[in-house]
Amino acid sequence: MLRLSVNGRTTEVEVDPATPLIFVLRNDLELNGPKLGCGRAQCGACTVLVDGRAVRSCQMRAGDAVGHVVTTLEGLGTPxxxxxxxxxxxxxxxAQCGYCTNGMIMQAAALLQERPASLDEATVKEVLDHNLCRCGTQPRVVRAVLRAANGRGA
Incomplete structure (x- = not known):
């Protein structure tokens, strides 16, 4: 039995500690924000925040999340x-197909926590470089991150 802190709530799950965190989040906790893309930490679709840092949940073992605060897309805000x-x-x-959106937002959330005052287009592009999007929405993603960084949100 593992005790995890996810999205501000503590929950217990009965899983092998070596189970990738992505499977616990999606299958046991029914959180659909993180997506399983490549399974090799290369696409970014599975990104979550662990203690405020962007982590690829496909490569993190659930047992390694014990004692840490995990935040998924669902934990960032509400409708x-x-x-x-x-x-x-x-x-x-x-967002176009939406598959990469979770990873883009979660990676950007970590960036905004780390360096909120020093964001420019080049920095955003560099940080999101390893989050893959095949739909071609990258220019809109960069504009959205800069919009949020400038406090304009909606």
Whole structure:
């Protein structure tokens, strides 16, 4: 039995500690924000925040999340009060198929926590470089991150 802190709530799950965190989040906790893409930490679709840092949940073992705070896309905001990044992604129409959106937002959320005052287009592009999007929404994603960083959100 593992005790995990996810999205501000403590929960217990009966899983092998070696189970990838992505499977616990999606299958046991029914959180659909993180997506299983490549399974090799290369696409970013599974990104979550662990103690505020962006982590690829496909490569993190559930047992390694014990004692840490895990935040998924669902934990950033609510439909009534979306996180500024969520609002900015909507305003900029930064999602097309939506598969990469979780990773883009979670990676950007870590960036905004780490360096909120020093964001420019080049920095955003550099940080999101390893989050793959095949739909071609990258320019809108960059605009959305800068919009959220400038406090404009929706």
């Amino acid at each position: 009534e009060r979306p996180h500024p990044l969520q609002a900015a992604f909507i305003a900029e129409q930064a």
